Amino acid sequence: MRVLFASWGLPAHYLHMVPLAWAFRAAGHDVRVAAQPPADRAILGTGMTHVPIAPEHDFDAEFAALSKRLRDRQHHRVVSVDGAAELSAAEQDEVFRMRLEPFVGTAVAMAGDLVEAARRWRPDLVIADHMVLAAPLAAHAVDAPLVGHLWGPALLHEMGLPGCDSPVERWPAELVALYDRYGVRPARDHTVATVDNCSAALQRPGIPNRIGMRYVPFNGSGTVPDWLEQPRERPRVCVTWGSTATEKTGPEEFVIPEVLAGLSELDVEVVVAIGKAERELIGEVGPDVRLVEGLPLNLLLPTCDAVVHHGGTGTLLTAGVSAVPQVMVVSMGHYRFNAARVQQTGAGVTVGIEDAVPARIRDEVAGVLAEGEVRAGARALRAGMLAQPAPADVVGTLTALV
Secondary structure (H helix, E strand, C coil): CEEEEECCCCHHHHCCCHHHHHHHHHCCCEEEEEECHHHHHHHHHCCCEEEECCCCCCHHHHHHHHHHHHHHCCCHHHHCCCHHHHCCHHHHHHHHHHHHHHHHHHHHHHHHHHHHHHHHHCCCEEEEECCCCCHHHHHHHCCCCEEEECCCCCHHHHHCCCCCCCCHHHCCHHHHHHHHHCCCCCCCCCCCEEEECCCCCCCCCCCCCEEECCCCCCCCCCCCCHHHHCCCCCCEEEEECCCCHHHHHCHHHCCHHHHHHHHCCCCCEEEEEECHHHHHHHCCCCCCEEEEECCCHHHHHHHCCEEEECCCHHHHHHHHHCCCCEEEEECCHHHHHHHHHHHHHCCEEEEEHHHCCHHHHHHHHHHHHCCCHHHHHHHHHHHHHHCCCCHHHHHHHHHCCC
């Protein structure tokens, strides 16, 4: 059977698809991954065949321009999960349509290449990130079932992205016209099922035709350093800011120096997992702080007693399956949404970026290091995640849909 994965063009999104793509290959199926070039190295690095899509289109530039427009119009307060309630109905509708613009623009840019790739290869099944709004067009072109693939708590369903169980009446006219050109009728949901690597307790309710799948952490390849497996004398706290957070939020919201200042008042070993972009923002660190670049979190977090992070899905899910209590220092709306879902499971606590002063970080980390409700919540979250079917078992469920 031929399976076409349609990934969003960011490595962080593709990595969530890797375990299922590997499971299909291991079961003897032919797999290709269609995505924009920013994800190409990640795709090739996992041994998959990459199908380039819309190489000239830059979603990040459109998204950055939108973010600036929202800030300039003083709509930035909607970045909080509850912030939309502060706006009038007309303002909410205006912001909603503005937020869809880069997604619709990317769909228009991707549609031709993605549909053509499907027509040439004729996949039997299409599995897509819900952000790829052109995926229903490709599946329709070859009469293949479309399966959605979530990458954490379903923010897109929460915000009402077209195709994510959202009213067709709210679709932008440009997207409706695009679907019409390819003979596809807009619908609340074009998928026959949605694969979800969150546990039911972590996920928002109401995902149509949900198929739970165990989260198998893959944060890229790496080498295990000797120090990682040595006996520890003190609790180990991981600090990380994700692979894309600095790029999305800007250096003004990079609070790792404040986090390190707070942790310096605790008797802990600190490991800061960063990329090259973050190293120069940190400056000098104390002797109790270890800076590491390129160490996959799935190697590091199982050795940690707590993690301080920005609320990204790769980090929170890896921490979740590792039973590591989480302190989430969050800014943008999707990070706040993720953090709220983790906090309601009891596996972590949230600090708004505006409150991220050293004393607050110190107190929150000290709290989760103590044996108590958060540590119990972290163990429960891990148990719920491990109780879901492995990717290899989900392959059988999905092939039965064809």
